[in-house]
Amino acid sequence: xxxxxxxxxxxxxxxxxxxxxxxxxxxxxxxxxxxxxxxxxxxxxxxxxxxxxxxxxxxxxxxxxxxxxxxxxxxxxxxxxxxxxxxxxxxxxxxxxxxxxxxxxxxxxxxxxxxxxxxxxxxxxxxxxxxxxxxxxxxxxxxxxxxxxxxxxxxxxxxxxxxxxxxxxxxxxxxxxxxxxxxxxxxxxxxxxxxxxxxxxxxxxxxxxxxxxxxxxxxxxxxxxxxxxxxxxxxxxxxxxxxxxxxxxxxxxxxxxxxxxxxxxxxxxxxxxxxxxxxxxxxxxxxxxxxxxxxxx
Numbered sequence: 131x132x133x134x135x136x137x138x139x140x141x142x143x144x145x146x147x148x149x150x151x152x153x154x155x156x157x158x159x160x161x162x163x164x165x166x167x168x169x170x171x172x173x174x175x176x177x178x179x180x181x182x183x184x185x186x187x188x189x190x191x192x193x194x195x196x197x198x199x200x201x202x203x204x205x206x207x208x209x210x211x212x213x214x215x216x217x218x219x220x221x222x223x224x225x226x227x228x229x230x231x232x233x234x235x236x237x238x239x240x241x242x243x244x245x246x247x248x249x250x251x252x253x254x255x256x257x258x259x260x261x262x263x264x265x266x267x268x269x270x271x272x273x274x275x276x277x278x279x280x281x282x283x284x285x286x287x288x289x290x291x292x293x294x295x296x297x298x299x300x301x302x303x304x305x306x307x308x309x310x311x312x313x314x315x316x317x318x319x320x321x322x323x324x325x326x327x328x329x330x331x332x333x334x335x336x337x338x339x340x341x342x343x344x345x346x347x348x349x350x351x352x353x354x355x356x357x358x359x360x361x362x363x364x365x366x367x368x369x370x371x372x373x374x375x376x377x378x379x380x381x382x383x384x385x386x387x388x389x390x391x392x393x394x395x396x397x398x399x400x401x402x403x404x405x406x407x408x409x410x411x412x413x414x415x416x417x418x419x420x421x422x423x424x425x426x427x
């Protein structure tokens with residue numbers, strides 16, 4: 131078993147005052163509470179352990195100091211990230227509040243004075259002085275298309291030009307559709323649109339869809355591929371099907387599995403008694419291996 135308290139990695143982690151970097155760290159001692167996950171990877175051909183069981187990394191002043199310096203650098207990056215996230219959150223709350231209250235005030239005032247509603251864009255521009263980007267993701271059940279709408283607001287005093295980048299699940303089964311603005315492919319899974327001019331107080335929308343995705347898209351890694359693709363999970367009937375008992379995993383996971391991992395998962399699945407009490411017997415897709423306190427899944 132891993133001895134956390136006696137490990138050099140844990141001691142280096144505990145030597146940093148994480149409170150100053152935005153994490154909960156009562157008393158400045160022990161492991162911070164987060165919410166965060168800290169991963170320390172020590173790579174060497176000669177790692178010094180406290181015992182032959184390799185339950186903890188042994189004390190080494192030089193290694194301790196290098197790990198501590200690396201954690202301090204990570205902490206500075208974390209602090210900047212949390213600060214920017216907090217600023218974006220406050221700006222978004224202000225933006226939503228302004229867009230709710232001002233239109234209501236304008237509407238009531240127009241009704242009372244019997245005048246048309248004024249254009250609020252210049253007013254909001256003076257209040258906000260910022261650019262906002264909102265995205266809405268949805269699922270079109272009828273056409274089985276994942277839709278994305280990106281709306282950009284320019285509430286600044288001058289016209290601006292932008293390049294909008296969107297990350298989408300590009301693979302052999304998916305296609306980008308309803309992309310009326312065109313744009314260009316930057317790299318695999320990244321699409322770009324150039325907005326040459328976005329005037330003050332105006333907004334524009336970038337919309338596209340992705341076909342080939344389904345909710346709960348699982349495949350049978352135990353069946354032979356058809357045209358180089360995994361077959362859908364499930365059989366019409368156990369008795370009338372030539373396919374053996376399926377081992378189903380999400381398509382995204384199946385793509386990243388090696389041939390040996392697939393063989394191992396299918397073998398362990400079919401070695402178990404299935405249909406007991408009318409239910410399948412589940413097995414883990416990956417086996418777990420132990421390497422001196424670390425677990426590989």
